[in-house]
Amino acid sequence: MVRVGLTAARLTEAAGELADEIGLDKLTLSALARRFGVKDASLYSHVKNLRDLRVRIALRASEGMTDRIATAVAGRAGKDALVAFADAYRGYALEHPGRYAATQMRIEPEEVADSAGFRRSVELTYGMLRAYGLTEPDLTDAGRLLRSTFHGYIHLELSGGFGHSRDVQASWSRSLDALHVLLENWPSRHDGNKR
C-alpha cells in the first residue's frame, strides 16, 4: 500500500486549486480523491466532510487575500489606498475564483476558530475609511457599501453578467474614481432630503 501522505493542509491546498479550476460548486470529494489517486473514503480521516473542506478553503483563502490587500495598501492613504485595496481584492478574486467563492460562504462563528483573516480584513477596511474622516456609524455603512460594490462587481464579472460591449477594466477604474468621490462627499447624518 503506497501512502501518498495526505494532510488536512495538503488537501485544503489542492482542493483550493481544484475549486479555482472547475468552480467551487463542482468541487467534489471524489474528484479531490481522484487527484491524489486515492479513494473518497480515505479523505474522511483528514476532513470531517465536504462542508468542512470548503470552510477550510475559505479560511485559508481569506488569509491569503487579506495578506495581499495588506501589502498593497501599506503606506498608502486616500485614493491611493482605495485603488490599491480594490485592485488587490479584485485581483485575488479573478485569479482564484473558486477560493474567492469559498470566502463568501455563510460560516458559523464556531467554525471560524479565530481565524485572523476576517478580523484583519475588517481592520484594513476601517483604517482606509478613517482616512476619509468617517466615524461610526458611517464607518460601518461605508464599509458595507464598499464590500457590496467590490463583491457585486466581481461576482457579475465572473458570472459573465457584463456584456462584452465595453472594457470591464475601464468601467472598474471609473467606478473606483466614483467611489473615491463618494467617500469624500459622504452625506452627513440626517441629510436625507432629496435633490
Place this chain on the structure above:
Amino acid sequence: MVRVGLTAARLTEAAGELADEIGLDKLTLSALARRFGVKDASLYSHVKNLRDLRVRIALRASEGMTDRIATAVAGRAGKDALVAFADAYRGYALEHPGRYAATQMRIEPEEVADSAGFRRSVELTYGMLRAYGLTEPDLTDAGRLLRSTFHGYIHLELSGGFGHSRDVQASWSRSLDALHVLLENWPSRHDGNKR
C-alpha cells in the same frame, strides 16, 4: 394512474417556490417530483434537465422582478426613482431569495430565447441614469456600478455577511443617499487625478 397535470410552466412556478424555501442550490429534481407526488423521471418530459429548470426559473423571475421595478419607478426621477428602483430590487430579492439567485446564473444567449426581462431591466436602469445627465460610456459604467452594489449588498445580506451590530435597513438607506450623491457628482471623463 392519476395525472397531476404537469406543465413546464407549473413546474417552473413550483420550483421557484421551492427554491425560495430551501435555497436554489438545494433545489433538486427529486424534491420537486416529490412535491407533485411523481417520480423524478416524469419531469423530463417537461424540462430538459436540472439546468434547464433553473434557467426557466431565472427567466421567469427576471420578468417578475422587472415588472416590480417598473411599477415602482413609474413617474419618478432623480433620487425618488433611485430609491424606488433599489427598494423594489432588494424587496424582490429578499422575498424570493431562490428565484433571485437563479437570475444571477450565467445564462448563454441561446438559452435566453428572447426573454423580455433582461432587456427591459437594462432599459429601466439606463432611463434612470439618463435623468442624472449621464451619457455613454458613463451610462454603462454607472449602470455596472449600481448593479454591482445592489447585487453585492443583497448577496451579503442574504448570506449573513453583515454582523448584527447595526441595522441593515439603516445602512441600506445611507448607501442609497450616498449613491445619489455619487450619481450627481459622477466624475467627468479624463478626471483621474487624485484627491
Place this chain on the structure above:
DNA sequence: GCAGAAACCTAACACCCCTAGGCAGTGGTC
C-alpha cells in the same frame, strides 16, 4: 370511436456523500 399524442411509469446506470470496520506500514518502548 379511434389514432396518436401526451403524461407518467419502471428499470437501470453513473456519480456522489458518508459510515463502519479492516489491514498494513510506521514509530515509539522496552
Place this chain on the structure above:
DNA sequence: GACCACTGCCTAGGGGTGTTAGGTTTCTGC
C-alpha cells in the same frame, strides 16, 4: 530486535441524485 499502538489508506455498502431508454395508460382531436 520484538512488540504494540497509531494512523493512513482500504473495501464494502447504504442512501441520495441526475439522466436515459423504453414501456403503459390516459387524454384529445377528428
